[in-house]
Amino acid sequence: MGNALRVLCRYCQRPTTADEPQVLAFYGLPYAPQTIEEDVKVTTIWPEVITPPWPEGVQFELLTLPVDKRAIGDGDGFTAYVNITEPRELKHMPQNVIDAIIMKENARDAKYFKLEKLIKKSVIASGYRFLKLPNQQKVLAHKYRIRLRLIMIITMKMSVQNNRGVDAPEIGMVYGDEATHVLVKMIQGKCLKIHVYNKDIYGRSVGDVYYNDIFIQEQLLKRGCVWHYVAYDRRPEFAKWQKEARDARRGLWLYQILRGKIIPIHLNTEEKPLFCSQILIQ
Incomplete structure (x- = not known):
């Protein structure tokens, strides 16, 4: 010990x-x-490290390891990992995780490899992961599920519930695949900076995401991959970026939004439209 x-x-x-x-x-x-x-x-x-002032409402900042493509969902969220070398991570690491790491090392030194494997699983279950970086460096990292703050996206799949709690079948979504591809291309393999405001009811960290000086939400809005969730975020720049994409008919703005449904512009409004879910990016 x-x-x-x-x-x-x-x-x-x-x-x-x-x-x-x-x-x-x-x-x-x-x-x-x-x-x-x-x-x-x-x-x-x-x-x-000199940290600039955070925007109002930000509780803390995450500096992630490179984002794995496999950790990016269907355009509606991603999982990020933060090295425990970050001061905040060291300070908030649970005592049981520290103890488990020590026991894992002791088990390995004593060649009790089955015990080491079991202890490793307990560390992973606590929200940590042993990772190997592209440079072959091995690190211990804390797992975070991230939801981009207050914008909406069309997803590939949907599950509709009525008052009786019956799930409807999953169907293909308009522009969902394209929006997902853009998000993957923007953050795959990148080390991100995330300003976390709060957690949602599912335990996901809600925040603004940056790569270097690039604001990810801004790029998604300008490319028409998402739309502004005005009910929860009234930042004027969001409305401005959305208007630019809509006026230029980029991305999802190739379609008309009518009463919660997405209808291709060339489609007669009397024809049956494809129904699309509207889900917050996680």
Whole structure:
């Protein structure tokens, strides 16, 4: 247990410091003085990060690892992972996860590989994942389910419920595949910055998503992949970007929106239209 901080550092890829006893005490763990053989080589210089003021309502910021294409849903959300080296992650890591990581390392050192596998599953069940980055570096990361804040998209599938709770069959959606493809192309393999405002009833983090200085919601609106959810977000720039796409007939604006239904412009309004769901991007 005395090597707890060093075990975390192995996954964090961050050197120990002179404050090791205090850090261990913070997590309620005993301190064992480091021997010469256990000395950790400091090879990384960590620059000071100056964080600009966040927009009003932002609770915290996430800096993600590269987004895996397989973690992007049907255009309505994605899963992101944040390295535990981030200060907020280290501070909020549950004690049971810390203990499990230590036990996993001890099991591996003792060659109890079945036990190590079981402990690893418990860490994953707690919302963490052992990942290998493109540069082959192994890291421990925290899993987040992300919902883009306050815009709407046409999805590939739908499930309609009436008052009796009966589900209708899934059907193909107008422009759903194209919108999904745009979102995948924009964030796949990218390290994102996410300003989180709150969580929804499903436990998903609701926020604004950026890649470098590119605002993802802005790009989706301008390309006509989504529409502005005015009932919950009255940012004037959202309305402006949507108007630009609508005037230019981009993306979903090739179709008319009529009473919750999407109708191709060339289709006679008396013909039966395709019904499309309107779901918040997760």
